[in-house]
Amino acid sequence: MLSAFALIDCNNFYASCERVFDPGLRDRPVVILSNNDGCVIARSSEAKEVGIPMGIPEFKVRPLISRHNIAVRSSNYALYGDMSSRVMETIRSVTPDLEVYSIDEAFAGLHGRSKREIMEMGREIRQRVRRWTGLPVSVGIAPTKTLAKIANEMAKSYKQLNGVLYVRKPDQIGRMLRKTEVGDIWGIGKNYTAMLERQGITNALQLSRMPDSWVRSKLKVTGLRTVKELRGESCLTIEESSDQRKGILSSRSFGRPVKKVDEISEAVATFTARAAEKLRAQDSVASQLTVVLVTDKYRNPGQPYKFGHTISLPSPTASTSMLCSRATDLANTLFDEGKTYKKAWVMLTGLIPESSVQADLFMEERYSERDHNLMKSLDQINAKFGNRTCMPASTGISQNWQMKQQYLSQKYTTSWDQLLEVRL
DNA sequence: TCTGGGGTCCTAGGACCC
DNA sequence: TCTGGGGTCCTAGGACCC
Numbered sequence: 001m002l003s004a005f006a007l008i009d010c011n012n013f014y015a016s017c018e019r020v021f022d023p024g025l026r027d028r029p030v031v032i033l034s035n036n037d038g039c040v041i042a043r044s045s046e047a048k049e050v051g052i053p054m055g056i057p058e059f060k061v062r063p064l065i066s067r068h069n070i071a072v073r074s075s076n077y078a079l080y081g082d083m084s085s086r087v088m089e090t091i092r093s094v095t096p097d098l099e100v101y102s103i104d105e106a107f108a109g110l111h112g113r114s115k116r117e118i119m120e121m122g123r124e125i126r127q128r129v130r131r132w133t134g135l136p137v138s139v140g141i142a143p144t145k146t147l148a149k150i151a152n153e154m155a156k157s158y159k160q161l162n163g164v165l166y167v168r169k170p171d172q173i174g175r176m177l178r179k180t181e182v183g184d185i186w187g188i189g190k191n192y193t194a195m196l197e198r199q200g201i202t203n204a205l206q207l208s209r210m211p212d213s214w215v216r217s218k219l220k221v222t223g224l225r226t227v228k229e230l231r232g233e234s235c236l237t238i239e240e241s242s243d244q245r246k247g248i249l250s251s252r253s254f255g256r257p258v259k260k261v262d263e264i265s266e267a268v269a270t271f272t273a274r275a276a277e278k279l280r281a282q283d284s285v286a287s288q289l290t291v292v293l294v295t296d297k298y299r300n301p302g303q304p305y306k307f308g309h310t311i312s313l314p315s316p317t318a319s320t321s322m323l324c325s326r327a328t329d330l331a332n333t334l335f336d337e338g339k340t341y342k343k344a345w346v347m348l349t350g351l352i353p354e355s356s357v358q359a360d361l362f363m364e365e366r367y368s369e370r371d372h373n374l375m376k377s378l379d380q381i382n383a384k385f386g387n388r389t390c391m392p393a394s395t396g397i398s399q400n401w402q403m404k405q406q407y408l409s410q411k412y413t414t415s416w417d418q419l420l421e422v423r424l
Numbered sequence: 425t426c427t428g429g430g431g432t433c434c435t436a437g438g439a440c441c442c
Numbered sequence: 443t444c445t446g447g448g449g450t451c452c453t454a455g456g457a458c459c460c
Contacts, residue, residue: 034428041428041460057427075428102431102460189458220434222458249430298427310453343428403428 002168003234004110004118004141007148008091008125011136011156013104014042017083018073020134021412021420029070033058036253036403037074074405082413083133090132094125099238107145109238115168122164141166142173145236146229149186150176150204170232177205177230187226192219204230244282244351250275251345254401257296261335264293264344266396268331269324271346273395276320277382279348280375285316285357285367287350289323291330294343307334308345316350316357317367319375323348324392 010016014032019025029046033039040056050068052061058072065072084103092098097109108125110118122139129137140152147167154176155165167173183193185204195218201207207215208230215224225235250271258264268291279286292308309330317323327346357367381390388395410418 036428038427055427059426062426105460187458191457220457222433245431247431251429253428296427345429 002111002113002115002118003143004113004166004168005143005145005148005234005238006095006108006110006118006122006125006139006141007101007145007152008106008108008129008137008139009152009156010087010104010129011138012042012044013084013135014073014075014080015044015047016135017080018071018076018409019044020083021079022409025071029068030073031061031065031070032073032075033407035075035405036255037406038253041075072407074408076409076411078411078414079409083135086133087129087135087137090129091125094121094128097238099240107148107238110141115166119164119166122166123162126163137163139164143168143232144229144234146186146226147173147176147232150180150184153180153184173232174205177208178203180204182207185226185230187222188219192223244284244353245278246349246351248275248278248286248348248351249345250278250347251292251343252403253343254341255404256401257340257342258401259340261332261337263396263401264335264341265328265331266394266399267344267401268327268346269392269394270396270399271344272324272327273320273391275346275348276318276323276375277379279351280318280379282351283354284351285318285354286313286323286348287316287352288312288348289326289330290345290347290349291327291334292345292347293331293334293339293341294345295339296342307336309334310347310349312350315366316352317371318354319367319371320378321392322367322371324394328394 015030030044031040031047031052032042034041040052043052047070088100091106095108099107101107110121122141126137126139138152138155140148140155142148142151151165151167155161155163167176182188182196215227228235288310290308290310292306295305297305378390412420
């Protein structure tokens, strides 16, 4: 009986989603832009090949985009989110022991099966997802999650593997680790990579051979876990992902620079309403509220560009109106006439399940049953008739600060008016 | 001109308590 | 010279992930 984890990862997920519904994109390189059409956040393999880097601001690669006739799309999260749940359901039909790790990745536990069965399941996942959703995925399988991540990278890079790689034997793992740069290990980011390289540690095999005490002092407990996992000692398990967030953040960059306090206040109210909706979706109430106003960090490098404040709420709440009024008060206090703002955040923390809130009879502003029912109705109306059908006036009507989405594709799978039509 | 939006976990240090 | 010791809770900040 073997311990085995699979990491299933959709190839170039956002670009692949766009291609499923727009076949004209299949022969062209594709890039997807971040919200507000700011940076490149996803690329088809052809776009990678012609040298479009990840995370680069769009305006810097504009010449490259026109030279290679690259198709550009704004992020369409309605589409990607829906395609993601289809992929996850498909994988679940092969194996129920699944941890959805991100929009395009999932870990599966394949323990207690023979080597042959494990390999079969890997192939079946890949084929089924392709047939049922039209999306290509790669599958990496190994004795630990961290090794499965690396195996997945290999499955993607080497064509002859047909998208599935299962590594098991120590010498095979050793060879794989030698080929893996430290910076490509899951859990080793930019700062640790620089530090490790200064120490002469450049590949994963070298890191796996460092003594525990050294690793613990340099990379802390999380780093030690990573190193043990590289050695084949499983420290991370499949986690039934709970939908219970510990903090909820809502933030957007503005479509243009904003200087008026009214607009800032409108935006902050809008973000607060969205955060409160997410809060209620997980049946929680928040005890703290943070508002941050952000100016242009590139204009005066090194100067402060974030101005925020956190308050404790008089009592934990999930009421949009109560949160909005506090948040706009904060925004008005933080606002500085001379500044130009690019972005704002609203963060809700100190989250607790609504059911465990203590009734406090003397608290005037407590989240009452009446508030609860009002909010439930609000959420139901918006779910039925569309977002922002019913909203506090403080969130504004015109919303001139809204983000840019110049190249947005349709909601092919989640909106009746936008389904594809086929003409025969 | 132009630079995303979410999350998690860990640690250090200060406040406060007995 | 020298000024207890241990615990908890909270916050800020740093590291990481996609």
